[in-house]
Amino acid sequence: MTTYPLRTPISEKDVRKLVVNDTIYLTGTIVTARDSAHKKALDLHKNGKQLPLNLEGLAVFHCGPIVKKENHEWNVLAAGPTTSTRMEPFEDDFIKNFKVRVVIGKGGMGKKTVDAMKHYGAVYGAFTGGAAVLAAKAIKQVKGVEWTDLGMPEAMWILDVENFGPLTVAIDTHGNNLFQTIQTKAETKKQKIYKTLGF
Amino acid sequence: MVSMQVVENVAVKLLQLAVTELPQDVKDALQRAHREEDTQVGKSQLKAILDNIDLAEKTSAPMCQDTGVIIFYVKAGSKLDGIDKIEDALRKATIRATKQVPLRPNAVNPFTQKNTSDNTGRHIPYIHWEIVPGDTLELTVLPKGGGSENVSALGMLSPSQGTNALKKFVIDTIINAGAKPCPPTILGIAVGGGADIAMNLAKQTLLKPLNQPNPDPELAKLEQELREAANSTGIGPMGLGGKTTVLDVKIDYAYRHPASYPVAIVVQCWAARRASAKIYSNEKIEYISHKVN
């Protein structure tokens, strides 16, 4: 249970040091992507096209931010994480092709992602669900936005962050899945709880 | 005589208060959970929630990006003039607050998937009416987030199994929900009446302050028992493990049909937003849930 400040680009070696229950605070560049942006990035890759930005060593944030343009500059008002399971069909290929080292979201992800993280070297950082103002505060600047045709929340926002966190490492490169462990524990406790409740 | 402009203004204020500042009883419960949490991860999640609440309050920003579906609970005095115009005032207030606060547009046509972008639509904001004696108007707003609503559940259980079936249904629901409703949550539970009646009562229990135990000692005992059982699952803050999975359990009931045993569970997330105010006939305004200068 160690706390690590990490700076992007993050190396595979550094990310492999992390274990579940560790806390990370990110500084550097992160990009937002929900399902449509994941799909778009993978489609571009399949057609041999470049992404607008090299994502190697960066973090991808499952988030549809609320942004406002003030004096020609984008300002992020709220940026809480969205439920990550929606990105499960895409995340393994996303990690494999673009070498992102941290996936940020809420609620955890499934087996395909866990395997990809182990194989290619990435972790899942759980950001507190709903903590939209805390997230927005750590965003220092909007460096750019791509694919606005997908709609503002679905677009890929390129963000400059400082001490973005706390992110709890919930999936590591060793095949551990904290959400799954906690959920399995709760399931096994079920019978005991029934008994305590008198049946 | 209460003017509809005053009703609209108060409703806008309530929406703004609700989404930017939690009632003191919810803040107290979250602070207590943070003090008592013994896992490091659970503590850090609760700390992040408390920091977020603090920042939201200081900057008048919505504490969560999901500002919910808007529900108003109205207690209208029977001697109040213009009751028929209140609905219109509340709709106008919702549209105004959506721009002003701002609220996320969350009203979508379920068939065309079109978002109205102003938080209004057929039956939305939903208005729950109660006619009471007198000439005052009490307004409560409950902006209800989607993540926690999605794990709410209705069980048409077997009457022969009684409260044991209820307890099992509650525990199964909370374990199935896991990390999804942004725990620690509040469980609003209601038994009896019928499917709709139970659901409705369950949601209304979420309006009760967390520091008020159930006046019925038997129900107070059941609430405590279920709270302890839910917390013993170890799901913890954000489903990452820890002591506090639920902040509180609230129970209500209606008499039931001999053949039915409906149990409704409405799950509320840590962002347990609500705000109420009373408007007197001389247009004096008293805010109940929040301190307003």
Ligand code: SF4
């Ligand atoms: S469940 Fe509640 S806290 Fe979590 S994202 Fe939804 S509204 Fe926000």
